[in-house]
Amino acid sequence: MNVIDLRSDAVTLPSREMLESMMRAELGGDLLGEDPTVRELQELAARMFGAEDALLLISGTQANLVAMMAHCRRGDKVILDSKAEIYRCEVDGMVSIAGLAPMPIEGSKGTFTGDQVRQAAKALDSDASSLGLLVLENTHHHAGGTCWTPSQVADAAQAAHELGLKVHMDGARVFNAAVALGVPVSDYMRHVDSIQFSLSKGLGCPMGSILVGDSDFIDVARNRRGLLGGGMRKAGAIAAPGIVALNTMVDRLSEDHANARRLVDHLEVLEEIVIDRDSVQTNMVVADISATGMTAEAFVAKAREKGLMVSVLGPSTICFVTHRGITEEDVERAAMIVESVIPACRSGVCYI
Structure with missing residues (x-):
């Protein structure tokens, strides 16, 4: 995988x-x-x-x-x-x-x-x-x-x-x-x-x-x-x-920023994932997942089982960081995995 x-x-x-x-x-x-x-x-x-x-x-x-x-x-x-x-x-x-x-x-x-x-x-x-x-x-x-x-x-x-x-x-x-x-x-x-x-x-x-x-x-x-x-x-x-x-490598950083915004575009359609778009200014995306009913640690562990590694930032917040080597296709697949981790895929917009 x-x-x-x-x-x-x-x-x-x-x-x-x-x-x-x-x-x-x-x-x-x-x-x-x-x-x-x-x-x-x-x-x-x-x-x-x-x-x-x-x-x-x-x-x-x-x-x-x-x-x-x-x-x-x-x-x-x-x-x-x-x-x-x-x-x-x-x-x-x-x-x-x-x-x-x-x-x-x-x-x-x-x-x-x-x-x-x-x-x-x-x-x-x-x-x-x-x-x-x-x-x-x-x-x-x-x-x-x-x-x-x-x-x-x-x-x-x-x-x-x-x-x-x-x-x-x-x-x-x-x-x-x-x-x-x-x-x-x-x-x-x-x-x-x-x-x-x-x-x-x-x-x-x-x-x-x-x-x-x-x-x-x-x-x-x-x-x-x-x-x-x-x-x-x-x-x-x-x-x-x-x-x-x-x-x-300096100018290339703009690609990471574009991928972070692209990830937000995919994730913000999910009601259980709350993101402050104004805070997405560079290559990081912080998401509040409290509406999923899961802790950040449980969410991260489940995502890892499905092939996505993200970090815990707080009890109910997780962080995605884009970087060199991450493609547009990776961003789309990451959003699909996040969707699939939400219990019962409650948003009703399931990709998987």
């Missing part, structure tokens, strides 16, 4: 060109700054973002933690959205390794305003000096792949900078946001102090993330990466597919 995997774009497989680039990569000692392929990737990323410098890391989790450690002192507080990936999935490292305290605020579809940042600072009263960082997530995973616009980023970042905070963007999927909005990623970089983006999600690389910022920040980040055991030797084999990805 051909299984359609819509759990995450992190399952995207590298292209043949990426795999071949790993074999051809010129290697050197990255710890000494002498790996030419790593240098080429970092210079390319810095140019794309309009940043002074960039740093290759193993994962987005490591990149975010390194950024927080580079920007903050132990004991500092970090303002971020209450549903942010860093808060929901990476908070242990923030607290136990970096020694930072999260200050979650309630956003709307993953975004919040400069006034909300000021209000969060005001709530600390005399302890406001302990604020160190504002974190934005773009696109926002748990909001369903929603985008921050550059103007929204500018508003929140201005408030943070007025308060003396640095601003970091967890931009694991920032290229999805840029493609969806038709803006260059440099439009985000001009407002913030650092951005990390993933090479291994929609861009399709086997592994790796990039952190971009000014030269002084990257120097400190390189030190913090070493403290976490992240220094690498002949890392050109990791960097080579990243160069391919940045040159060939």
Whole structure:
């Protein structure tokens, strides 16, 4: 049985060109700054973002933690959205390794305003000096792949900078946001102090993330990466597919976005599947399945039996993520499987 995997774009497989680039990569000692392929990737990323410098890391989790450690002192507080990936999935490292305290605020579809940042600072009263960082997530995973616009980023970042905070963007999927909005990623970089983006999600690389910022920040980040055991030797084999990805895979993301909208077209005819179409801005579709009478875990398990893999986002919400390798035919079949999982196919529109 051909299984359609819509759990995450992190399952995207590298292209043949990426795999071949790993074999051809010129290697050197990255710890000494002498790996030419790593240098080429970092210079390319810095140019794309309009940043002074960039740093290759193993994962987005490591990149975010390194950024927080580079920007903050132990004991500092970090303002971020209450549903942010860093808060929901990476908070242990923030607290136990970096020694930072999260200050979650309630956003709307993953975004919040400069006034909300000021209000969060005001709530600390005399302890406001302990604020160190504002974190934005773009696109926002748990909001369903929603985008921050550059103007929204500018508003929140201005408030943070007025308060003396640095601003970091967890931009694991920032290229999805840029493609969806038709803006260059440099439009985000001009407002913030650092951005990390993933090479291994929609861009399709086997592994790796990039952190971009000014030269002084990257120097400190390189030190913090070493403290976490992240220094690498002949890392050109990791960097080579990243160069391919940045040159060939960014514009292709629009295909994933089109497939996500196509999936919504198929699913929204089902009364038991509730989707907020306005939130489907990139390659994610979040569906409320409470009307089916099933839990998300039960629904996901049943779908898997039929050849569709999706992820649980909440007790009654599931998430579909389109990516390279998913075709229009896969999207149509996925919708048919979802229909067949609904008990007694209660909508009466059954395809199967």
